[in-house]
Amino acid sequence: MTGIPAGDGLTIRPAAEADLPAIVAMLADDPLGATRESPDDLTPYRDALKELTGDPHQHLVVAERDGRVVGTLQLTFLPGLSRRGATRSLVEGVRIHADERGSGLGTVLMEWAIDTSRRADCQLIQLTSDASRTDAHRFYERLGFEASHVGFKLQL
Template identity: 70%
Template sequence: MNDLDIRPAGAADIQAIVDMLADDPLGAQRESPDDLTPYLAAHQRLADDPNQHLMVAVRADRVVGTLQLTVIPGLSRKGAVRSVIEAVRVHADERGSGLGTRLIEWAVEESRRQGCRLVQLTSDATRADAHRFYERLGFQASHIGFKLAL
């Protein structure tokens, strides 16, 4: 994995990121890789916010993984700063290579570096393999999540 670079995503990486987001049954229903307009606007909002870290894993000049890390200051837990990991994706031909572990390790280390006392994430209830993956990395299923579509 020494040939892997984890770096902030640039606008030129958005197509590859959206393609990975769309490359599963859930993402295929939610994403529109043929129209990058909303994704490029979202990327700009993320790039302008110092608490947002949209990252890509690159090997041989090819985007092979991505995640978003959000740092959130708060009052609970004695004013603890926490981070949220979102949209973890690994390119289909890289799955099982250890890349997902490397991405999560990067996010946890960056969270520590930024003074976070808690790292959290959510995973769709149907993603049993992802749940086992996160548990192997030390995450514990501790809450029930709710969403309200607007």
């Protein structure tokens, strides 16, 4: 995938290693991320990026405006047997730079994810959001997502 112009000086493109400082800073820029991200040590993020870029089911993208990374998300395609062998997509790690929040950039990124999922013949797009992120829940609902399941996690 090459960069896709999204208007207003914005391009959505695959993430590169040079983008990691900006991506990790956005991941860490909220109360939850601040407790689990390590912007001072990019080594594990570099390792993860290598694994992601080697997997055709993984799409880590950035939104770049005028040469500056201002947003990111990860889109994963999950082939499965349920739903008559449907492929679903999973959205993770949606982050918008603090200077861009409220600008519509989150909508542009999510529309990219939805359109990309449709083009890949996914039957369903899903995401999880921490229970404390009520603003994010309203955002996803405005895009047509429905809170349909109870999620469980086990830290390993």
